[in-house]
Amino acid sequence: MKAAILKNQQLIETRPLQLGEFPKPKPQPDEVLIRVSACGVCRTDLHIIEGDLPVTHFPLVPGHQIVGKIVESGSSCVRFKIGDRIGIPWLRKVCGTCPYCVNGRENLCDSSQYTGYHANGGYAEFATVPEDFAYPIPENLTDEQAAPLLCAGIIGYRAFKKSSSHLGGKLGIFGFGSSAHIIIQIALHKEREVFVISRGEKHRKLAEELGARWVGRSAELLPVKLDSAIVFAPAGEVVPAALKSVDKGGTVVLAGIHLTDIPALSYEEHLFHEKKLVSVESNTRQDGNELFQEAAGIKLIPYTTSFPLSEANEALIKLKQDEITGTAVLKIQ
Ligand SMILES: [Zn+2]
Ligand SMILES: [Zn+2]
Incomplete structure (x- = not known):
């Protein structure tokens, strides 16, 4: 099968992903094999490729927001x-x-264990997953729209829950990329007031x-004090500002x-008064x-820009x- 393959960690500007032939994965007894239709590109892929996160095996096929149809099931799958x-x-797997x-x-x-990290992922024509860790995709989403929900959406949703934001609460979002643009849709649906801080003009417009x-x-x-904030930007210098x-x-x-x-944080300025x-x-x-469930019930539409597999480096x-x-x-495909 065709795949975008990482042989060693390098800056993305050197175009380290090579498009080539890679063995088609065989599903284990508890796994299903899908023909991949769409795979979302996540900032974590960039961290994996560039060496911010340690990788245990090469060659590696990245990608962990994968949508496709099942073409083969392992012997114990039901x-x-x-x-x-x-x-x-x-x-992908827990003990x-x-x-x-x-x-x-x-x-x-x-x-x-994580897909596209411990196991090969979806920058490829086929991918496997233990069936217990897969999600059925709601009918109201196209493959391309569903892909970003599989990491950006889920992690953003967990962050939203952790924010303890309440009905009518003022929620700040720092950094407005993939995850944030999905979570704002859920937060607004749940009647939060959302305040967005982003350096990118395109992101502010969206x-x-x-x-x-x-x-x-x-x-x-x-213009106001926030009740809670989520920092999506990967920049530590944002944290004191968010706490303030x-x-x-x-x-x-x-x-x-x-x-x-x-x-460095100042206790009085950033953390006292029971800030968390x-x-x-x-x-x-x-x-x-x-x-x-949220995505099936509301009109949650991720904005996507598509690239062919051969342009994975360019997308990143x-x-x-x-x-x-x-x-x-x-x-x-
Ligand atoms: Zn465990
Ligand atoms: Zn991700």
Whole structure:
């Protein structure tokens, strides 16, 4: 099969993904094999490719927001049938027995595995997933629209839950890329007032279009104190500003898997008055199921820009340069 293959970690500008032939994966007994239709491009792919996250095996096929139809099932699979349209997400496997797994916190499992990282992903014509970790895709979404929900959507949704934002609450969003443009749609549907801080003019325009109450370049310009904030930007220097922007008792959620160092904080200015700073690690399947329920019930439409598989490097370069509005999606077939 054709795949975009990573042989070693390098800056994306050197175009490290090589389009070539790669062995078609065989599903294990508990796995299904899909013919990939679309695969969303995630900032985590960039972190994996560029070496911000350690990789244990090469060659690696990245990609963990994968949509396609099942073409083969492992011998013990019972959940889906051939031809079903499913999504393959970031969270691929957990042990099921550790204290985190048995207490409903499988996102913290010590032995968790991730698609496009521990196992090959969806920058390819075929991909596998343990059937228990796949999601059926709601009919109201195209393959291309569904792909960004599989990581950007699910992780953003977990971040939204962690923000403890309440009905009518003022929610700040710092950084307005793939995840943020999905979560604003859910937050508005749930009657939050959303304030967006982004340096990118294109991103601010999209935030306005989607219905943000206020959009600006800098948190210092915010017209009100926020009840909570989610930081999607991978930049640690945003964190003090986000903490200052929330009111007493407010929560700031860090949604990224990788963040540059956070500058020194002042206790009085940034944390006192019972402010909370919370990170998000991956997600549980419960988060994913809830997100897809939301997506089936409301008109949740991710904005996508598609690229052919042969332009995976270009899609990632554009993502790095902040030139993608919404989510970049590789159209495989
Ligand atoms: Zn576990
Ligand atoms: Zn991701």
